[in-house]
Amino acid sequence: MHKLLELRNEKLLRQALTHRSYVNENPEFGGDNNERLEFLGDALLTFLSGEYLYQRYPQMEEDEMTRRRSALVDEKQLARFGNEIGVDLRMRLGKGAIREGGFTNPNLISSTFEAVVAAYYLDNHSDINALRPHLQALFDSVPDNIVVSRSDVDAKNRFQQWVLANTGTNPPKYVTIQSGGLSHAPEFLAKVFVGDKEYGEGRGHSKKEAEKRAAVDALAKLKKSGLE
Structure with a gap:
């Protein structure tokens, strides 16, 4: 053991x-x-x-x-x-x-x-x-060549950097709730706010995954608006 x-x-x-x-x-x-x-x-x-x-x-x-x-x-x-x-x-x-x-x-x-x-x-x-x-x-035990490409794994960090650099306000706040799924396979919904303004939302089978997806959504919306 x-x-x-x-x-x-x-x-x-x-x-x-x-x-x-x-x-x-x-x-x-x-x-x-x-x-x-x-x-x-x-x-x-x-x-x-x-x-x-x-x-x-x-x-x-x-x-x-x-x-x-x-x-x-x-x-x-x-x-x-x-x-x-x-x-x-x-x-x-x-x-x-x-x-x-x-x-x-x-x-x-x-x-x-x-x-x-x-x-x-x-x-x-x-x-x-x-x-x-x-x-x-x-x-x-994890190989040194572990994949570290810029993807949604660091989306929360990138969104926070954007917020601090462009809004001068407090860091983003994530609000996460269980929105469905079964007891052994729940689904979570996360929304990310800066102040009172919602910037993105995402779903996942864990709170962390849902928050990452919310950050990815926020970054995508910023890029679409030409702000990122």
Whole structure:
């Protein structure tokens, strides 16, 4: 078993592996799903991947580091990490999610991996140093020639740069809600605002994906208007 799955607090590990579809179908379970842990894990991975790139590539410019960080923590890559440590077959899913191929669903695997990262962090008394060697090993397994083309992976960053350079106001604000889908495959709608003005919207199977799509939509509208 991978070290990230070796927790002293077994209840915390169960929560990290439990999708809300399992909780919905098993009310007697009495535990929480992993969504709050997923939120924390996302923040930890964003920070630690940025720190990793800063230390490993001392000559790399900010723009490329931003794109590489996005590629390191996107859904596809996190799902690969999840498979590598054995998260995929340990997920606790509802029957509906299983019938729909949940054990091979990149969105579910990547979200569960984020939750496991957070659980390991909490299990080690919120000591971020405990995470570093395990995540560094996973980051090291990613080829140096990882695709870092300017695409929607850094759309949020590009839109924020445009806002700060052209409006002089606060950074963009994303408002994201679940707009449909099933319990194991939700769909989210995100809208991006600058002040009270809406600039774009997007949909995705995760909040991060929906926000990226909203930023892509905002940039496309700016380009169409000749403002980008």
